[in-house]
Amino acid sequence: MLAAERRDHLLGLLAREGKVVAKDVAADLGISEDSVRRDLRDLAAEGLCQRVYGGALPVSPAVVDYAARQSVAQDGKRKVASAAAALVRPGGTLILDGGTTALAVAHALPRDLACTVITHSPTIAAALLDHPQAELFLLGGRIFKHSAVACGAAAVEAAQNVSADLCLLGVTGVHPEAGLTTGDAEEAAMKRALAARAADTYVLASSEKIGTASRFRVLPWEKISGLITDADPHDAVVEQLKALGLEVLSAN
Amino acid sequence: MLAAERRDHLLGLLAREGKVVAKDVAADLGISEDSVRRDLRDLAAEGLCQRVYGGALPVSPAVVDYAARQSVAQDGKRKVASAAAALVRPGGTLILDGGTTALAVAHALPRDLACTVITHSPTIAAALLDHPQAELFLLGGRIFKHSAVACGAAAVEAAQNVSADLCLLGVTGVHPEAGLTTGDAEEAAMKRALAARAADTYVLASSEKIGTASRFRVLPWEKISGLITDADPHDAVVEQLKALGLEVLSAN
DNA sequence: CCTATTCTTGCACGTTTCTGCATGTATGGT
DNA sequence: ACCATACATGCAGAAACGTGCAAGAATAGG
Numbered sequence: 001m002l003a004a005e006r007r008d009h010l011l012g013l014l015a016r017e018g019k020v021v022a023k024d025v026a027a028d029l030g031i032s033e034d035s036v037r038r039d040l041r042d043l044a045a046e047g048l049c050q051r052v053y054g055g056a057l058p059v060s061p062a063v064v065d066y067a068a069r070q071s072v073a074q075d076g077k078r079k080v081a082s083a084a085a086a087l088v089r090p091g092g093t094l095i096l097d098g099g100t101t102a103l104a105v106a107h108a109l110p111r112d113l114a115c116t117v118i119t120h121s122p123t124i125a126a127a128l129l130d131h132p133q134a135e136l137f138l139l140g141g142r143i144f145k146h147s148a149v150a151c152g153a154a155a156v157e158a159a160q161n162v163s164a165d166l167c168l169l170g171v172t173g174v175h176p177e178a179g180l181t182t183g184d185a186e187e188a189a190m191k192r193a194l195a196a197r198a199a200d201t202y203v204l205a206s207s208e209k210i211g212t213a214s215r216f217r218v219l220p221w222e223k224i225s226g227l228i229t230d231a232d233p234h235d236a237v238v239e240q241l242k243a244l245g246l247e248v249l250s251a252n
Numbered sequence: 253m254l255a256a257e258r259r260d261h262l263l264g265l266l267a268r269e270g271k272v273v274a275k276d277v278a279a280d281l282g283i284s285e286d287s288v289r290r291d292l293r294d295l296a297a298e299g300l301c302q303r304v305y306g307g308a309l310p311v312s313p314a315v316v317d318y319a320a321r322q323s324v325a326q327d328g329k330r331k332v333a334s335a336a337a338a339l340v341r342p343g344g345t346l347i348l349d350g351g352t353t354a355l356a357v358a359h360a361l362p363r364d365l366a367c368t369v370i371t372h373s374p375t376i377a378a379a380l381l382d383h384p385q386a387e388l389f390l391l392g393g394r395i396f397k398h399s400a401v402a403c404g405a406a407a408v409e410a411a412q413n414v415s416a417d418l419c420l421l422g423v424t425g426v427h428p429e430a431g432l433t434t435g436d437a438e439e440a441a442m443k444r445a446l447a448a449r450a451a452d453t454y455v456l457a458s459s460e461k462i463g464t465a466s467r468f469r470v471l472p473w474e475k476i477s478g479l480i481t482d483a484d485p486h487d488a489v490v491e492q493l494k495a496l497g498l499e500v501l502s503a504n
Numbered sequence: 505c506c507t508a509t510t511c512t513t514g515c516a517c518g519t520t521t522c523t524g525c526a527t528g529t530a531t532g533g534t
Numbered sequence: 535a536c537c538a539t540a541c542a543t544g545c546a547g548a549a550a551c552g553t554g555c556a557a558g559a560a561t562a563g564g
Contacts, residue, residue, distance in 0.1 A: 003512075019254060022550080032514050037551075052256045053521070054550070122374030122390060129400055132298060138374060138402050140392025140410050148381050150390050158392050158410070255522080274540080284524050289541075305531070305540065511560070520551065530541065 006031070006039050014049055014058040021055040045078070047107045047127060059130075076206035077101050079230040081108040083251035084168050084204055087228075090114050092165045095194050096124055098149030098187075099170035101204045103127060109134070118162050120150040120190060137162065144186065151186040159193040167198030171218055174205045174227065176240040178213035179220055188216040200225040202249070207231035210238060221246055253281065258291050266301055266310045273307040328458035329353050331482040333360045335503030336420050336456055339480075342366050344417045347446050348376055350401030350439075351422035353456045355379060361386070370414050372402040372442060389414065396438060403438040411445040419450030423470055426457045426479065428492040430465035431472055440468040452477040454501070459483035462490065473498055 006029065013020050022040065026033040044051040050059050081104035088094050091114055096102050098121035106117075106127040114133035119125055125138050139162070141155025150158075169191055173181035180203055182188050195201040201224045210231045226247035231238050233250050242248055258281065265272050274292065278285040296303040302311045333356030340346050343366055348354050350373035358369075358379040366385035371377055377390050391414070393407025402410075421443055425433035432455055434440050447453040453476045462483045478499035483490050485502050494500055 019257065021254065033550085034515080034552095035513065038513090052254055054254045057254075057256055120392075122377040125374040125395055126378060126400070129395075129397055132397070136395035136397070137406075138390070138392045138395055140372075140390045140402065140407075143377055143381075143388035143390055145381055145384070145388070148378070150392065154389075154410075154413070155392075158406075161406070285540085286525080286542095287523060290523085505564100507562100507564080509560105509562075511558105513558080514556095516555085517553085518551105519553100520549105522549070523547090525545085525547105527544085528542090530539105532537105532539085534536085534538100 003039070006035065007043065010036075010039055010043060010056075011048065014056065019055060019057055020049070023054075025055075045107075047103070050130070076208070076230045077104045078108070079251040080204050080206050080228050081105045083230075083249055084202065084228050085109050087166060087168075087202065088113065088115060089165070092116070093118065093163070095119070095162070095164045095167040095198050096121070097167070097169045097191060097194060097204075098124065098147055101170045101206060102168060105168055105204070116164075118164055120155050120159070120194070121148065122150075123148055144184070147184070147187060149187070149190070151184075151190045155190055156193040159190070159197055162197055164198040165200065167195050167201040168228075169195055169201055169203050169218070169224075171203055171205060171214075172209060173213040174203065174210050174229075174237075174241070175213040176211075176237060176244065178217070180218040180224070181214040182216055182218055183214045185216050188218045191218045195219055195223060203227045205229045205231075207235075210235065253283065255291070258283070258287070259295065262288075262291055262295060262308075263300060266308065271307060271309055272301070275306075277307075328460070328482045329356045330360070331503040332456050332458050332480050333357045335482075335501055336454065336480050337361050339418060339420075339454065340365065340367060341417070344368070345370065345415070347371070347414070347416045347419040347450050348373070349419070349421045349443060349446060349456075350376065350399055353422040353458060354420060357420055357456070368416075370416055372407050372411070372446070373400065374402070375400055396436070399436070399439060401439070401442070403436075403442045407442055408445040411442070411449055414449055416450040417452065419447050419453040420456055420480075421447055421453055421470070421476075422456050423466075424461060425465040426455065426462050426481075426489075426493070427465040428463075428489060428496065430469070432470040432476070433466040434468055434470055435466045437468050440470045443470045447471055447475060455479045457481045457483075459487075462487065 010020055022033050022036045026036045040051055040056045043049045049056040084105045085108035093116040096117055096119045103124055106124045111131055112133050116135040118137045120139040125136055128134050128136055139150055139155050139158040141150035142152040144151045171180045171182050203224055207230050221244055226249055228249045228251055230251045262272055274285050274288045278288045292308045295301045301308040336357045337360035345368040348369055348371040355376055358376045363383055364385050368387040370389045372391040377388055380386050380388055391402055391407050391410040393402035394404040396403045423432045423434050455476055459482050473496055478501055480501045480503055482503045
């Protein structure tokens with residue numbers, strides 16, 4: 001029995017029966033309950049199920065679909081996400097960008113944290129629906145399919161009407177010379193609009209983004225408060241960034 | 253029996269029957285009354301029910317509506333949804349309301365239909381992400397957790413800037429005298445705003461909604477083009493609606 | 505091809521959480 | 535005022551949980 005088989009089996013059960021009981025599955029498949037629990041824990045960490053005492057329940061289909069397609073669960077992203085989640089203060093207002101790293105942040109937020117979350121990503125909004133204390137505000141606009149977020153003039157305009165303590169921004173490239181970059185001009189504009197509405201802006205970038213550049217500049221270094229990454233603090237590029245005066249928070 | 257299942261069962265009872273009697277539930281599920289009381293206490297602490305001597309009552313129509321919608325996923329909605337999906341013309345613009353019936357419509361739309369979909373539901377937006385030919389426009393605003401849609405002043409305002417050929421509206425009650433109703437005032441206002449922006453508005457109502465009324469009026473009969481339901485066309489209430497001049501499309 | 509390392513899996517242990525019962529108290533009806 | 539029922543609390547057994555550990559499998563490196 002391969003681990004991937006177990007995972008599929010569990011996801012199948014969740015889809016077909018709406019629940020999974022750890023004990024039953026263990027008996028059915030002839031494996032230990034510990035393995036089932038471990039699998040469920042991992043699936044829950046990826047946002048593919050909701051862990052409950054005794055087993056697990058499905059999360060909303062939209063979230064599952066999306067999370068299954070993207071690999072939210074890469075270790076680097078998870079580390080960055082929990083470091084970022086630690087910056088969110090109870091009662092504060094948070095602007096959360098789209099993208100898988102930001103989605104990981106949403107999953108890393110404590111379930112009963114009382115805060116306001118502003119986002120242009122329907123996926124992130126869906127992921128936070130079960131946070132009873134969280135106030136959600138969705139920025140509307142034309143949906144860009146490849147990144148599944150609202151962008152464009154309407155979204156940027158909607159962003160003008162909010163303000164927040166903290167903005168967590170995902171980018172696809174962090175390069176000492178090219179700066180913070182992303183692959184789409186509309187997305188870059190949207191990120192700029194979001195960052196402009198927060199007192200502090202931190203950029204999330206798992207290690208593979210460090211030292212790379214995409215096509216469109218998002219922001220100059222001066223506009224951001226810091227960078228959160230799991231890259232080695234003594235990495236050459238990271239050292240360069242620090243030399244530019246950038247605060248680098250290590251997520252490890 | 254998982255704790256979460258008991259919770260769902262209780263919420264379902266609250267929604268369907270409007271009350272829960274601790275003793276009866278304990279007998280039905282074969283668990284102790286103490287467990288039921290504990291669950292009800294927890295639900296009340298989360299604001300999902302109102303604890304009374306001997307059991308519990310629903311706290312607000314909106315919550316009840318949502319819990320009920322969560323628990324049911326029946327055939328009727330699918331029938332209504334595919335009948336509604338057939339109204340959508342290629343190249344057209346569709347306003348899709350939130351709610352599970354509307355979500356079913358989203359799933360019923362052909363995968364490569366070229367059309368523009370405007371919605372205030374992040375869930376529906378997420379469901380349509382894999383329709384490559386569909387243009388999506390999301391109306392933003394404060395997210396109402398109970399129904400997982402954007403409502404409130406910002407959302408209504410955003411709706412003013414769109415227009416469409418067709419609006420498909422879900423409601424929780426269709427009653428000859430009370431009209432089209434739903435459980436939450438903000439949702440009702442949002443639905444009104446959506447309907448006002450479309451040339452044609454059709455109301456989706458699976459059979460169990462027919463003849464029932466919720467607390468808030470959405471629209472008068474004159475404002476809608478027709479009703480799509482899987483109820484028996486010779487049902488007494490349906491006949492009454494037809495007598496009012498309403499076009500009733502049978503989904504079967 | 506062999507060895508070292510990492511990963512996975514199941515087991516054992518201590519800890520936490522749940523659940524039903526028993527007791528005493530509070531509530532509502534008669 | 536009385537009684538039946540519902541309630542809160544404490545308790546104990548059971549179930550589920552997390553963690554550390556060791557044996558085996560898979561992988562990487564020589």
